[in-house]
Amino acid sequence: MAKILEKRLIREPDVFYYRLEAPLISRKAKPGQFVIIRLHENGERIPLSLADINPEEGTISLIVMAVGKTTTEMSMMKQGNEILDLCGPLGQPTHIHTVGKVVLVGGGFGVAPLYPIAHAFKDAGNDVVIIMGARSKDLLIYENEFNRVCDRVIITTDDGSRGIKGFVTEALQKELEKGGVDLVLSVGPAIMMQNVSQTTEPFDVKTIVSLNPIMVDGTGMCGGCRVLIGGETRFACVDGPEFDGHQVDWDNLMNRQKKYVNHEKLSFERWKQKHTNMLCE
Amino acid sequence: MKTEKNKKKPKIIPRKTPMPEQDPSQRKDNFEEVALGYSLEMALQEAERCLQCKDPKCVDGCPVNVPIPQFIKAIHDGDIQKAIELIQDKNLLPAVCGRVCPQEDQCEKNCLLGKKHEPVSIGRLERFAADWQGTACQLTTPELPSSTGKRVAIVGSGPAGLTCAYDLAKLGHEVTIYEALHEAGGVLFYGIPEFRLPKDIVTCEIALLRRMGVEIVTNAVIGKLISLDELMQDFDACFIATGAGVPTFPGIEGEHLNGIYSANEFLTRTNLMRAYNSPEFDTPVITGKRVAVIGGGNVALDSVRVALRLGAEKAMILYRRSETEMPAREEEIDHARQEGVRFEFLINPVRLIGSNGWVEKIECIRMELGECDESGRKSVCEIAGTQFQIPVDVVIMALGTEANQLLLKSSGDIALNKRGYIVIDEATGRTSRKWVYAGGDIVTGSATVISAMGAGRTAAKAIHNDLLEFMKE
Numbered sequence A: 001m002a003k004i005l006e007k008r009l010i011r012e013p014d015v016f017y018y019r020l021e022a023p024l025i026s027r028k029a030k031p032g033q034f035v036i037i038r039l040h041e042n043g044e045r046i047p048l049s050l051a052d053i054n055p056e057e058g059t060i061s062l063i064v065m066a067v068g069k070t071t072t073e074m075s076m077m078k079q080g081n082e083i084l085d086l087c088g089p090l091g092q093p094t095h096i097h098t099v100g101k102v103v104l105v106g107g108g109f110g111v112a113p114l115y116p117i118a119h120a121f122k123d124a125g126n127d128v129v130i131i132m133g134a135r136s137k138d139l140l141i142y143e144n145e146f147n148r149v150c151d152r153v154i155i156t157t158d159d160g161s162r163g164i165k166g167f168v169t170e171a172l173q174k175e176l177e178k179g180g181v182d183l184v185l186s187v188g189p190a191i192m193m194q195n196v197s198q199t200t201e202p203f204d205v206k207t208i209v210s211l212n213p214i215m216v217d218g219t220g221m222c223g224g225c226r227v228l229i230g231g232e233t234r235f236a237c238v239d240g241p242e243f244d245g246h247q248v249d250w251d252n253l254m255n256r257q258k259k260y261v262n263h264e265k266l267s268f269e270r271w272k273q274k275h276t277n278m279l280c281e
Numbered sequence B: 001m002k003t004e005k006n007k008k009k010p011k012i013i014p015r016k017t018p019m020p021e022q023d024p025s026q027r028k029d030n031f032e033e034v035a036l037g038y039s040l041e042m043a044l045q046e047a048e049r050c051l052q053c054k055d056p057k058c059v060d061g062c063p064v065n066v067p068i069p070q071f072i073k074a075i076h077d078g079d080i081q082k083a084i085e086l087i088q089d090k091n092l093l094p095a096v097c098g099r100v101c102p103q104e105d106q107c108e109k110n111c112l113l114g115k116k117h118e119p120v121s122i123g124r125l126e127r128f129a130a131d132w133q134g135t136a137c138q139l140t141t142p143e144l145p146s147s148t149g150k151r152v153a154i155v156g157s158g159p160a161g162l163t164c165a166y167d168l169a170k171l172g173h174e175v176t177i178y179e180a181l182h183e184a185g186g187v188l189f190y191g192i193p194e195f196r197l198p199k200d201i202v203t204c205e206i207a208l209l210r211r212m213g214v215e216i217v218t219n220a221v222i223g224k225l226i227s228l229d230e231l232m233q234d235f236d237a238c239f240i241a242t243g244a245g246v247p248t249f250p251g252i253e254g255e256h257l258n259g260i261y262s263a264n265e266f267l268t269r270t271n272l273m274r275a276y277n278s279p280e281f282d283t284p285v286i287t288g289k290r291v292a293v294i295g296g297g298n299v300a301l302d303s304v305r306v307a308l309r310l311g312a313e314k315a316m317i318l319y320r321r322s323e324t325e326m327p328a329r330e331e332e333i334d335h336a337r338q339e340g341v342r343f344e345f346l347i348n349p350v351r352l353i354g355s356n357g358w359v360e361k362i363e364c365i366r367m368e369l370g371e372c373d374e375s376g377r378k379s380v381c382e383i384a385g386t387q388f389q390i391p392v393d394v395v396i397m398a399l400g401t402e403a404n405q406l407l408l409k410s411s412g413d414i415a416l417n418k419r420g421y422i423v424i425d426e427a428t429g430r431t432s433r434k435w436v437y438a439g440g441d442i443v444t445g446s447a448t449v450i451s452a453m454g455a456g457r458t459a460a461k462a463i464h465n466d467l468l469e470f471m472k473e
Ligand SMILES: Cc1cc2nc3c(=O)[nH]c(=O)nc-3n(C[C@H](O)[C@H](O)[C@H](O)COP(=O)(O)OP(=O)(O)OC[C@H]3O[C@@H](n4cnc5c(N)ncnc54)[C@H](O)[C@@H]3O)c2cc1C
Pocket: A034, A045, A046, A047, A048, A049, A050, A062, A063, A064, A065, A066, A067, A068, A069, A070, A071, A072, A109, A112, A113, A211, A212, A213, A214, A215, A216, A241, A257, A258, A261, A264, A265, A268
């Protein structure tokens, strides 16, 4: 059981911040790792990245976008409620080292897990730049946090309502052309990470991506999270989630992510019918 | 002439008392237990068959040495309570073992009666005794000695870990089990399906441990949440029983297509996450009309029978050797056949073909058996030019498992063998690191429930002795 110590809406209408009581996990967790939660007895196990780790107060934070049944149910939980199962930290931590200039690229809620990663790269003495993108300015999250830890924050919006108009990849292209980029690390939707990897490839800059296949146990036991890296099968939950973006078979990942679309829709629809009143509140 | 008056010559009953079963046409559509268990009458009749050997070879065949003739005699005398006590003294999980032990390779293989006739159905009698009081939930908690003050950590809550915990708790040690998943039981919970081993039984037997004061911490991945070094600071000894676990894939073209599962994933989704109750339970599983399972062991058979129950119209086992080489239990093969599972022997998949990202066909090649190799297993090779395709919706790979390195990777000082399994001293379960013991599938590779339990018991005994020695020093 893990108690929700704090919960707030950080981006209308569906992105929430949760701070959970997790003394043991917070002591061990490193940037780049994730946890698996199960909300209740009938619930599924879903993986969520760590958006902040605070060993002193014994807490971890998650930023979750309500996209389907489980994440929506979670969004209706309140401060003080308990999450039935919380398991972690899982996966390999980000390899933090001193390389020089690190460019972090995040999109959507994917910027959240970049926060502890940015911190760690900065502490290791790197020049840290973040490029964060959103469709429009209201959808940006975590801007202040990044302003505090990064040397530079570059914002892009599809509609130009804030920062540079365009995609993160365009801003990344410009950074790469300027030269001096030693490492790119990207977290976000698969399609964005694929485009980031394609952008860096001609520049021969090492590019790390955090893959998000569908998972069950998160301990290497089921093989459901298998991804193809350089033609080889790897399990994202134990070998990853971070891999070399230039080696990832993206079509395979995106295809496998769609596996349960119909099941998920059905289960969400059923649930919504049962809970219409609650949702309207 | 000797007087034969008091020595009643046992009447030989050549055949086992049959086990009542759910009708195949009915059971293929539900997840309820297939074998229904003996009635008292049937049990008495079966107990009557035992010759009560003076030197019972059956006991040697049981990895935990259940006192077989004694418990059968107790059943014969109508004292079922005594029978279960006799079994429980040696075996923490009789309701489990009575159901899933490969008895034909263990106790029953050695049964004297079996030399000429069918052996005594020891497993069914064990199950009868275990089920007699209802479930293990009603079992009385054994009396515990006062605490020794020694603390033992157990990693993994499969049969090896549970048995080790039980034995150590009975000796007065403080035991904590750490389990990575949200539910204790290991393969008993996530692997073996409900219709062969109802989960209530596992839950009850685990509840007994809790009543004995054993602490079970779930969602605790040792090596991630707590390192082995940290455990060793908090505890006097540690028993590693993390199972085999990691599934293997054949490495053929197309194996990443949607609709292709490892048996572990398919079974975990249905058993642990109860996908058969989806959407009531949130975890989905893909259910196909045509399901092919690759492999010939118990795991393959469990998978194919689950697929059938999830609505497959055509459920097939594809095995690369012939029926005689199949490692699965005969009883399971018979059950699967009765339910309508199709068996295809001497064929091997070479490629999986899909469209729109989903598997549609499996390309196979015919195989032939050759000479026996040193291990006594027949070699098998492809017959060139015999490729053909089978239309499928779901493919399940049941090709065996490898050692799970999650814990071992982070504790470099434990000696492993070439295949990544832990090296132990057989007699004690000691590993290369002092005060760390190991047993079960993480030592032997995929084996049986009862051999894992035997390993848990051996280690418990050694841990106890080593701790006593240490306390004397
Ligand atoms: C390593 C990792 C880290 C993640 N971190 C975050 C995070 O920090 N914040 C966040 O909002 N989301 C994160 N996700 C995605 C999150 O797990 C899914 O959004 C969630 O599982 C959706 O569940 P649902 O029932 O609400 O939606 P559903 O309707 O079930 O699914 C919506 C989509 O989510 C994906 N999904 C569904 N089930 C799983 C599963 N068990 N594992 C992975 N993906 C799944 C599928 O692609 C699906 O199409 C992460 C995923 C992974 C693998």
